[in-house]
Amino acid sequence: xxxxxxxxxxxxxxxxxxxxxxxxxxxxxxxxxxxxxxxxxxxxxxxxxxxxxxxxxxxxxxxxxxxxxxxxxxxxxxxxxxxxxxxxxxxxxxxxxxxxxxxxxxxxxxxxxxxxxxxxxxxxxxxxxxxxxxxxxxxxxxxxxxxxxxxxxxxxxxxxxxxxxxxxxxxxxxxxxxxxxxxxxxxxxxxxxxxxxxxxxxxxxxxxxxxxxxxxxxxxxxxxxxxxxxxxxxxxxxxxxxxxxxxxxxxxxxxxxxxxxxxxxxxxxxxxxxxxxxxxxxxxxxxxxxxxxxxxxxxxxxxxxxxxxxxxxxxxxxxxxxxxxxxxxxxxxxxxxxxxxxxxxxxxxxxxxxxxxxxxxxxxxxxxxxxxxxxxxxxxxxxxxxxxxxxxxxxxxxxxxxxxxxxxxxxxxxxxxxxxxxxxxxxxxxxxxxxxxxxxxxxxxx
Numbered sequence: 173x174x175x176x177x178x179x180x181x182x183x184x185x186x187x188x189x190x191x192x193x194x195x196x197x198x199x200x201x202x203x204x205x206x207x208x209x210x211x212x213x214x215x216x217x218x219x220x221x222x223x224x225x226x227x228x229x230x231x232x233x234x235x236x237x238x239x240x241x242x243x244x245x246x247x248x249x250x251x252x253x254x255x256x257x258x259x260x261x262x263x264x265x266x267x268x269x270x271x272x273x274x275x276x277x278x279x280x281x282x283x284x285x286x287x288x289x290x291x292x293x294x295x296x297x298x299x300x301x302x303x304x305x306x307x308x309x310x311x312x313x314x315x316x317x318x319x320x321x322x323x324x325x326x327x328x329x330x331x332x333x334x335x336x337x338x339x340x341x342x343x344x345x346x347x348x349x350x351x352x353x354x355x356x357x358x359x360x361x362x363x364x365x366x367x368x369x370x371x372x373x374x375x376x377x378x379x380x381x382x383x384x385x386x387x388x389x390x391x392x393x394x395x396x397x398x399x400x401x402x403x404x405x406x407x408x409x410x411x412x413x414x415x416x417x418x419x420x421x422x423x424x425x426x427x428x429x430x431x432x433x434x435x436x437x438x439x440x441x442x443x444x445x446x447x448x449x450x451x452x453x454x455x456x457x458x459x460x461x462x463x464x465x466x467x468x469x470x471x472x473x474x475x476x477x478x479x480x481x482x483x484x485x486x487x488x489x490x491x492x493x494x495x496x497x498x499x500x501x502x503x504x505x506x507x508x509x510x511x512x513x514x515x516x517x518x519x520x521x522x523x524x525x526x527x528x529x530x531x532x533x534x535x536x537x538x539x540x541x542x543x544x545x546x547x548x549x550x551x552x553x554x555x556x557x558x559x560x561x562x563x564x565x566x567x568x569x570x571x572x573x574x575x576x577x578x579x580x581x582x583x584x585x586x587x588x589x590x591x592x593x594x595x596x597x598x599x600x601x602x603x604x605x606x607x608x609x610x611x612x613x614x615x616x617x618x
Contacts, residue, residue, distance in 0.1 A: 176213070176214050176594065177194070177195065177196045177197075177210065177212065177213040177214065178194070178195040178196075178213055178214050178215075178216055178589075178594065179192060179193075179194055179195075179206060179207065179210040179213040179214070179215050179216070180192065180193040180194075180195065180206075180216045180218045180223070180553065180587075181215060181216065181217055181218055181219075182217065182218050182219045183218035183221050183222070183223040183553060184218075184220070184221065184222050184223065185202075185222075185223055185543055186222065186223075186224065186519070186520040186521040186523070186524050186542075186543075187521060190219075191203055191206075191223075192204075192206040192207060193206055193218075193223060193543065193551070194206035194207070194210050194213065195213075195549045195551065195589055195592055196210075196213070196549075196592070197592060198548060198549050198591050198592035199546060199547065199548060199549055199592065200543065200544065200545060200546070200547045200548075200549050200551065201545050201546075202543060202544055202545045203545065205545070216553070216587065218553055220555060220557055221553045221554060221555050221586060221587075222520055222553070222554045222555075222556060223543045223551060223552070223553055224256065224520070224523065224524050224527075224528065224543070224551070224552040224553075224554055225524055225528040225529070225539075225540050225541060225542060225543055225547075225550060225551065225552070226256070226257065226258025226259065226528065226539065226540075226550030226551055226552055226588070226589070226590065227255065227256045227257040227258065227259075227504070227505065227527045227528055227552055228257070228258070228259040228260075228261075228527065228528050228531040228532045228535070228537070228539050228540050229252065229257050229259070229260045229261060229476055229477050229479070229501065229504075229531065230261045230321070230350075230402075230428060230474060230476045230531040230534060230535055231261065231263065231325070231350075231404060231405070231428060231430075231476035231477060231478045231479075232248065232252070232260040232261060232262055232263065232477060232478075232479045232501065233248075233262075233263050233265065233478070233479055233480045233481065233497070234248040234249075234260070234262045234263075234266075234279070234291070235248070235266065235481065236248075236266065236279070236282065237266050237267060237268065237275070237278065237279075238266045238267025238268065239266065239267060241483050241570075242481045242482050242483055242486075242570060242571065243481040243569055243570050243571060244282075244570070245262070245279065245282035245283055245286050245291060246282070246285075246286040246288075247568075247569045247570045248260070248262075248479070248481070248501070248569050249283065249286045249287075249288035249289040249291060250286075250288050250568045250569060250601055251479065251481075251499070251501040251502050251567070251568045251569030251571075252288060252289040252501050253288040253289060253568070253588045253590065253595035253596050253601060254501070254502045254566070254567075254568035254585065254588075254596055254601060255477075255501040255502040255503065255504055255505060255585060256505050256552035256554060256585040256588050256596075257289055257501055257504075257588075258289050258290060258539065258550040258551075258552070258588065258589070258590045258591075258595075259289060259290040259292060259531075259532065259537060259539040259540075259550070260289050260290070260291055260292070260479075260501075261292045261293075261294050261321060261531075261535055262279050262283075262291050262292070262293050262294060263294050263323060263325050263326070264293075264294050264295055264296040264301070264322075264323060264324070264325070265296075265301060265324075265325060265326040266279075269296050269299075269300050269301055269307075270293055270294065270295055270296055270312075271295065271296035271298070271299050271300060271301075271307035271308065271312075272307070272308050272311065272312070273308060273311040273312050273314070273315035273317075275293075276293035276295055276312050276315055276317040276319055277315050277316050277317050279291060279293040279317070280292075280293055280316060280317040287590070287593070287595075288590060288595045289590055289595070290537070290539065290590070290591075292317070292321075292535060292537050293312075293317045293319055294319065294321045294322065294323050294325075294350070295307060295308075295309065295312040295313075295319040295321070295322045295323075296322065296323070296324055297309075297322045297323060297324045297329050297334075297338050297349060298324055298329065298334065298338075301324045301326065301327050303324065303327065303328075303329060303330060303331055303334065304334075305334075306334070306337060306338060306341065307322075309322060309338070309341050309342060309347070310341070310344070310345070313342075313345040313347060314345075319347075320342075320345070320346065320347045320348065320535060320536040320537075321347070321348055321350055321402070321534070321535050321536075322338065322342060322347060322348070322349055322350065323349070323350035323351070323352065323404065324352060325350065325352045325404055326352060326451075327352060327354075327356075328351065328352050328353060328354040328355065328356060328386060329349070329351060329352075330355065330356055330386075332389060332393065335349070335351070335389075335390060335393055336393050336396070336397060339393055339394055339397045339399035339400075339401065340397045340399065342399060342400070343397070343398065343399045343400075346400075346536060347400070348399075348400040348401065348402050348426075348534060348535075349399070349400070349401055349402065350402040350403075350404050351386065351387075351390055351401065351402070351403055351404060352404050352405075353383045353384075353386035353387045353390070353403055353404070353406075353411070354382055354383060354386065354451070354452065355381075355382040355383075355385050355386050358379055358381065358382035358385075359378050359379070359382045361376045362376050362377060362378035362382075362453070363375040363376050363377075363378070363449070363453075363491065363492055364376075364377065364378060364438060364441045364449075364453045364454070365377065365378055365380075365438045365441075365453045365454060365455050365456065366378055366379040366380070367438070367456065369438055369439070369441065369442065370438075373441065373442065373444075375441070375491070375492075378451075378452065378453045380407075380408040380409075380410055380411075380455070380459075381410070383406075383407060383408055383410075383411055383452055384408060384410040384411050384414055387403055387406075387411050387414050387415065388414050390403070391414065391415070391418035391423050391425050394423055394424060394425060395418075395421070395422075395423045398424075399424065400424050400425075400426075401423075401424065401425045401426075402425070402426045402427070402428070402534060403415060403425065403426070403427040403428070404428060404476070404478075405428060405429070405430050405433065405452055405476070405478050406427045406428065406429050406433075406463065406466070406472060407429075407430075407433050407452040407453070407455050407459065407463070408452075408455055408459050408462075409458055409459050409461075409462035409463075411427075412462045412463060412465075412466035412471055412472065413462075415427045415466070415471055415472065416466070416471040419471065426473040426474070426530075426534050427466075427471070427472045427473055427474075428472065428473065428474045428475065428476040429463050429466070429467055429472045429474075429475060429476075430475070430476060430477060430478045430500065431475060431477060431500055431503065431504045431507035431508060431511070432450065432454065432478075432498055432500065432507070432575055433452075433454070433455065433459075433460065433463055434460065434463055434464055434467070434475070434507065434508070434511040434512065435460070435507050435510065435511045436448065436454050436460075436575060437454055437455065437456060437457050437460055438453065438454045438455055438456060439457075440454060440575070441453075441454065444490075444491045446487045446488070446489065446491055446494035446495075446573075447487060447498065447573055447574065447575050447577070448498075448575055449487075449491060449494050449495070449496055449497075450478075450480075450496050450497055450498050450575075451496040451497070464511060464512060464515070464517055465517070467512065467517070467518070467526065468512070468517040468518060468522075473526065473530050473534070474526050474527070474530050474531045474534065475504065475508055475526050475527050476531065477500035477501050477504050478497075478498070478500060479498075479499055479500045479501045479569075479571075480496070480497025480498060480499065480500075480571075480573075481497070481499050481569055481570055481571025481573065482495045482497055482571060482573050483570075484572065484573075486573075487573045497573065498573055498574065498575050499567065499569060499571040499572070499573055499574050500574075501569070502566050502567055502568055502569070502574075503562060503566065503574060503576050503581065504527070505523075505527070505552075505554060505583060505585060506562070506576075506581040506582055506583045506584070507576070507581065508523060508527065509523075509556055509581075509582050509583045510581060510582055513556070514582060524540075524542070528540035529541075529542075548591065548592075549589050549591060549592035550589065550590060550591065551587075551588070551589040552585060552587070552588050552589075553585070553586045553587035553588075554583060554584070554585050554586065555583060555584045555585075555586050556582060556583045557583075558582070558583065558584050559580055559581070559582045559583075560580065560581070560584070561578060561579065561580050561581075562574065562576040562577055562578070562579050562580075562581045563577065563578075564577065568601055584599065585599070586598060586599055
């Protein structure tokens with residue numbers, strides 16, 4: 173990837189102000205000073221484009237090591253760059269599981285070799301995600317990866333004693349437990365949201381109380397031990413109410429919502445198209461509205477994609493045999509515009525907060541800073557004025573299991589800068605350079 177100086181002319185900041193931005197040596201200069209000494213810079217006409225801090229995703233499944241047929245760190249970070257993301261947190265459900273310092277350091281190195289986005293590993297809470305004993309939390313925190321977020325995402329830490337011990341343990345290094353809230357005994361065999369539609373379709377239901385009961389338990393545990401708790405992919409109105417109550421009580425809890433839970437409803441399941449099969453499942457329209465309101469009023473802190481790529485054969489099959497999950501990195505910003513900005517529930521300043529600043533803060537990484545002079549040049553230039561049918565040409569990773577194919581979505585990411593390097597240039601991904609490719613090959617050889 174080329175290392176150039178860029179003069180971005182006439183971009184719109186999140187406060188509505190039009191300005192020039194110089195990208196030089198990995199940092200930004202914003203305002204009148206941007207033109208000083210920029211005679212040799214590549215010029216970008218950014219009229220009509222919004223300059224956002226590089227997006228930060230607290231919930232990405234990169235699949236490597238172990239499931240490279242679904243995604244790799246390289247292909248997943250290409251998808252991130254296409255969607256305007258410059259930092260992604262890689263979930264631990266790989267093979268081997270990211271439950272040791274060695275595995276998280278491998279993920280860190282693979283991300284650095286790829287170069288498209290900063291990859292921050294998430295460590296498993298329990299060994300092998302088995303929910304029986306704590307993983308090497310301290311060793312992962314002390315490793316080169318400096319892990320601060322721990323999650324068994326994909327499965328719930330269902331044992332309350334184990335969850336309490338995990339919350340207590342991470343306090344020593346300002347860590348956070350990110351819980352997949354799903355009571356397993358209430359969701360055995362579940363295929364979709366429990367309700368009238370699941371009965372009509374003859375599919376076993378995933379009841380809202382299975383999520384809400386775990387959140388209620390865990391916020392009380394977090395209060396009891398005085399630790400940080402993060403709730404993954406909140407999906408029900410009741411969950412929003414519980415998180416709101418916990419925050420009012422002063423409990424140190426944060427929560428995320430996915431783009432698909434902000435836009436899509438369980439009605440899509442009626443066609444048995446497995447692209448709409450996800451965990452937690454798509455919910456009722458009332459839940460979608462409650463999630464939007466919760467994000468707007470700050471009860472829900474962030475948007476996280478839960479980007480979950482799968483091979484074609486894992487989705488192109490009968491509903492009950494299909495894998496859960498959707499890809500979301502490439503479409504997230506457009507979905508948030510449609511669900512939250514175009515409905516006037518969020519401003520672009522809010523978008524920068526819930527998709528950059530707060531995710532970075534929760535994960536304790538140096539990212540998500542406002543677009544300002546002296547800031548690291550992690551930058552996204554987004555065109556909110558276009559609208560098009562979302563198609564496979566927008567998908568830059570291995571996964572094509574997007575629920576938005578064929579749906580009209582607003583907006584398009586035009587440029588992404590990671591540390592001052594253009595990774596997406598006028599809507600097209602920049603190919604990785606030879607040095608990074610060689611580094612990746614060396615890592616693969618061990």
